[in-house]
Amino acid sequence: MNRATATTTVHHHRRRTGDRTDPPRFGRWIRDRGEASMCRLTASTISVATLAVAALWWFVPDSYPYGAAAEVTVGVNHWIERGPGAGLMVASGVLGVLAALGVRSWVAGVIALAESAFFLLVMSDASVLSSLGYALIPAVLLGVAGSVAVGCVRRRPVAYVLAVLLPAGLIASLTMTDAVSRYLVNVASGFGVYGGRIAWSWAMAIAAVGWAWLAYGSFARERRRTVPRWGRAVTIAAALCPVPYALVRLTWVTPWPLGGFDPRTGHITLFAADGGDAATRIQGFLIGLSAVLAVVLTLGLISRWGEVAPRWVPWLGGRPVPVMLAVGPGAFGAVALCVSAPGVLAGAVQMGSWVDGALFVLMFPCPVWGPLLGAAVYAYRARRRAVEESRSAEAAVAGGEVL
Numbered sequence: 001m002n003r004a005t006a007t008t009t010v011h012h013h014r015r016r017t018g019d020r021t022d023p024p025r026f027g028r029w030i031r032d033r034g035e036a037s038m039c040r041l042t043a044s045t046i047s048v049a050t051l052a053v054a055a056l057w058w059f060v061p062d063s064y065p066y067g068a069a070a071e072v073t074v075g076v077n078h079w080i081e082r083g084p085g086a087g088l089m090v091a092s093g094v095l096g097v098l099a100a101l102g103v104r105s106w107v108a109g110v111i112a113l114a115e116s117a118f119f120l121l122v123m124s125d126a127s128v129l130s131s132l133g134y135a136l137i138p139a140v141l142l143g144v145a146g147s148v149a150v151g152c153v154r155r156r157p158v159a160y161v162l163a164v165l166l167p168a169g170l171i172a173s174l175t176m177t178d179a180v181s182r183y184l185v186n187v188a189s190g191f192g193v194y195g196g197r198i199a200w201s202w203a204m205a206i207a208a209v210g211w212a213w214l215a216y217g218s219f220a221r222e223r224r225r226t227v228p229r230w231g232r233a234v235t236i237a238a239a240l241c242p243v244p245y246a247l248v249r250l251t252w253v254t255p256w257p258l259g260g261f262d263p264r265t266g267h268i269t270l271f272a273a274d275g276g277d278a279a280t281r282i283q284g285f286l287i288g289l290s291a292v293l294a295v296v297l298t299l300g301l302i303s304r305w306g307e308v309a310p311r312w313v314p315w316l317g318g319r320p321v322p323v324m325l326a327v328g329p330g331a332f333g334a335v336a337l338c339v340s341a342p343g344v345l346a347g348a349v350q351m352g353s354w355v356d357g358a359l360f361v362l363m364f365p366c367p368v369w370g371p372l373l374g375a376a377v378y379a380y381r382a383r384r385r386a387v388e389e390s391r392s393a394e395a396a397v398a399g400g401e402v403l
Contacts, residue, residue, distance in 0.1 A: 076125070
């Protein structure tokens with residue numbers, strides 16, 4: 001249907017029915033045109049940026065962040081030198097332009113899927129997950145502070161006690177030891193050294209997400225949605241994945257810290273021979289809290305409070321949880337885990353023995369955790385959407401009966 005025919009159809013529909021709204025076919029045509037334009041814009045933007053990055057790496061050799069000389073070795077890109085890396089980016093950019101030209105065809109969908117896998121599994125790496133873990137630390141602390149504040153407003157005795165103990169403990173730690181200040185210095189210096197390298201990995205992960213959205217639009221968006229029966233089992237399995245890491249890191253504030261990967265020996269140790277200084281222990285404990293938060297939020301996908309916010313939550317209490325409030329962070333976490341999977345497998349292969357490799361994957365189960373979390377988020381979204389559609393249908397029937 002061209003534009004002139006569509007316009008004539010709309011005017012005829014309005015004259016015949018007196019309805020000033022657009023007929024369904026025209027509305028669908030407008031929607032498809034808008035989606036096609038957005039897909040072309042997305043594919044073109046990513047492709048042009050990819051070609052620009054390839055040119056930068058080729059003409060400015062020092063700008064190349066990967067290869068054997070790089071200090072970060074947590075991905076496949078550690079084995080890709082500047083020449084092949086720039087060549088791969090040129091090929092990706094050219095294929096992306098072809099996808100933009102034929103964005104509605106199945107060939108474009110295949111290209112988008114391949115592009116997403118390339119940026120996800122080859123050009124990005126596990127530094128995305130490590131930086132995300134550190135970013136969750138202030139989120140955890142703010143969440144604890146917010147919960148205590150809400151508890152005080154609601155006159156909970158436990159909240160009053162915590163409101164006194166937590167600031168007192170923080171003041172004591174700042175005045176009696178320099179562990180907290182040294183921890184902050186360690187984190188700041190780490191991001192100062194590796195910040196640029198981490199930014200490259202985040203850029204590649206964003207490109208992967210963009211291509212994945214285009215691939216989804218080509219293959220899955222118009223298919224009939226059903227609520228999977230395996231949602232609960234997959235969600236529980238995803239929630240169990242970070243438990244080993246959380247248990248190990250939480251012990252770092254006890255006199256008996258459990259071990260992990262020892263870079264000095266290249267092996268996994270059960271008990272840490274040297275637990276490190278206080279700043280290192282605080283760092284490990286706080287990252288362990290991030291893993292605990294991941295467990296809790298994942299279980300929220302199958303919990304009542306993941307659908308209806310608890311009444312003590314400000315503004316949202318007692319109301320349905322917005323679907324994207326859970327789907328957005330969950331999908332984001334699944335992407336970060338999948339990005340980190342090749343680096344984890346590469347690290348496991350380079351371990352001294354298969355036992356160390358297996359223990360390394362157990363501590364960092366990104367190859368399993370990422371797909372499981374993605375499936376759990378998909379099941380949650382499908383279930384919430386089915387509930388919303390059922391309620392809409394019931395409301396429409398009730399409205400028809402009233403009329």
